[in-house]
Amino acid sequence: MREEEIKKALEEKFSELYGNTEGIRYFFAPGRVNLIGEHTDYNGGHVFPCALSMGSYAAVKKREDKNFRFYSLNVEGAGVISAGEHDFTPLEDKQWAAYLKGVIWAMEKRGLEIPCGLDLVLYGNIPNGSGLSSSASLEVLMGSICKELYGLSVSFPELALIGQYSENNYNGMNCGIMDQFASAMGKKDHAIFLDTATLQFSYAPIVLKDHCIIISNTNKKHKLIGSAYNDRRRESEEALKILQKFRPIKSLGELSDEDFFALEKEISNPIIRMRAKHAVLENNRTIAAKKALEEGDLHRFGELMNLSHDSLRDDYEVSCEELDTLVDAARDLPYVYGSRMTGGGFGGCTVTLLEKDKKEEFMRKVAEIYERKIGYPCSFYEAEISDGPREL
Template sequence: MTAKLVEKFQELFGAEGDIRTYFAPGRVNLIGEHTDYNGGHVFPCALTLGTYGIARKREDNKLRFYSVNFERLGVIESSLEDLKPYKAAEWTNYPKGVMWAFEERGYKLPNGLDILLYGNIPNGSGLSSSASLEVLTGVILKDMFGFDVSMTDIALIGQFSENNFNGCNCGIMDQFASAMGKKDNAIFLDTNTLQYEYAPVVLEDAKIVIINSKVKHSLVDSAYNDRRNECETALKELQEVVAVQTLGDLTEEAFEKHKDAIKSEIRQKRARHAVYENQRTIRAVEALKENRIEEFGKLMNESHRSLRDDYEVSCKEIDILVDLAWETEGVIGSRITGGGFGGCTVSIVKNEAVDGFIKNIGEQYLAKVGHEAEFYVVDIGDGARVLNG
């Protein structure tokens, strides 16, 4: 893989100099959705799918980007003097945003770069191709210029750039999972404190299967920001009657006691999801640690119902996939994963049922929706890293 990418890099940008290779994974979140900006817990794991980068320092301030995934766009040029978001800059707004965020934090970039990228995360799938690209850029800058930043810093810089440069008000989960992933482990992260622990995902008789609905509804960014604003308003209303810093501070009992302080039924539903999903995530991790996989699966199912009914971030195609999974023998649990409005589902499926699961759901989804879904039986991989350098 990387040898071919280096060859392409040399063909485009020349073979001289110190050419280095990098990788940052995508992620799938097993449970804990839309809790990361509400001060709750999440439980993502890094995938072996992700974004590869080939990079070399330049002597000037020029930036040259090329993506194997968007060959038709060719080489996109910019410079360190022009770190601003432009629609015409297409996907390069993500790495440029990270460069801008480094400089905002006092890490001045001394030189420009030539960068070639290739990602095997399907775009718009909800497996965090954007966070993978942001974290990859952070690792490139740390390695190339010797910046004294930790992998947690790189995650936070990636989030800062997406919030303030790209305009999506995301939480920390996606960047944290890409930066801090560990093979065969998910990350139990308290997004309020950034305290985390690795929890082994030992599925002796089962596999994690991701289904890409091949649907991405265009309202995802605006609706995402709407949900965040609704939760922030609900929190302010609750703070009039109970001393909490975040929705994640509330138990289900405390929420039910004080929920009438929230003056809108919609905001009540949004806050209920944030509170209940956080508690579900805590229970799910305990169940996994004690090898109670069936209970973990039931909590995944509850998570989907809450995301569908209270948070309203699902869509017809995703609900079809989840309903089909729930009806399939050998499925332990299934839910939407990612920001919503399309993208992917994640299911835990018993080994002997995987082939039938893919065949049956594939056929029925095609018949119901009119286009095919994509299936990935995934492995949990390590976080972002230098491959050589």
């Protein structure tokens, strides 16, 4: 649906559910795709994501009392989810609206006043479980709604931190800052080069001309809460504690490749050693990839994408047969520069850099191989790099 069609659908449902639509406002927050720098954000490393044109939309209106009502056009069977001011229970709330409620909860924990409730209708066009950060999109959407609706003095980087805090502490997902930051700080036709240790960032223009970025969706949903994602974070923290005995570091992202290889023998557990190896080398790949992109060296950028996937598959062990099938099929094509999984892993999407005039052939050939091997179809989207959240 086009944006005007989405607004119309939201307004119609809002009227049906809540009555008077006078004074309703419309908001959008994007999803994201990460070009390179995976599982580095909670290890104090660099990431290189960009915001997408797909994301989460909401029609919303303030109430005069302290009650909140949420409805999603994507989860119609759930009906209207209602919450009073005391109905915010961290780690116990399992409904989809927990991502929105968690942000309200986190804002109040931060001393930001939410003086009244609201009615909200949501629509999202990010495929669920695709690894394109539908949860971060919801969190940044709710944060920007509260900022504008209640006149809160809070910056967009702060909205990203609030979203991360809510996902960590309300939803129990120990994610880093990348997803929320990419959604909150997106800039059209630019990737964000972010140092997650300091939150210093810069924008890098994405000038592809004769090339394009295709997102391939395995259509295998990943569920990260309660999964191996939290295990990877714990294993990385264990590696850091060991290496801190030999170097005065605060994060794995402070180490060069040479530093790591000089110290790796101190990590006796081979699993923990592999996790640290990925975190260190992936961070330095990301720094090199940003330089390659700035220099217009797309071949080098693609090589680094390939190395990233191999590390995520072998050292961090967050890939899966479906992701590997997409990556292998892509890499076998001569006009593909690089392909890798993107997002937390265990399903979701890959991101591929290729020659633009070959994109139809690419999608056809990869789709044939994938369905033959996996047994069901994949999906494709051409990445449209977008701005961050906005009121429509």
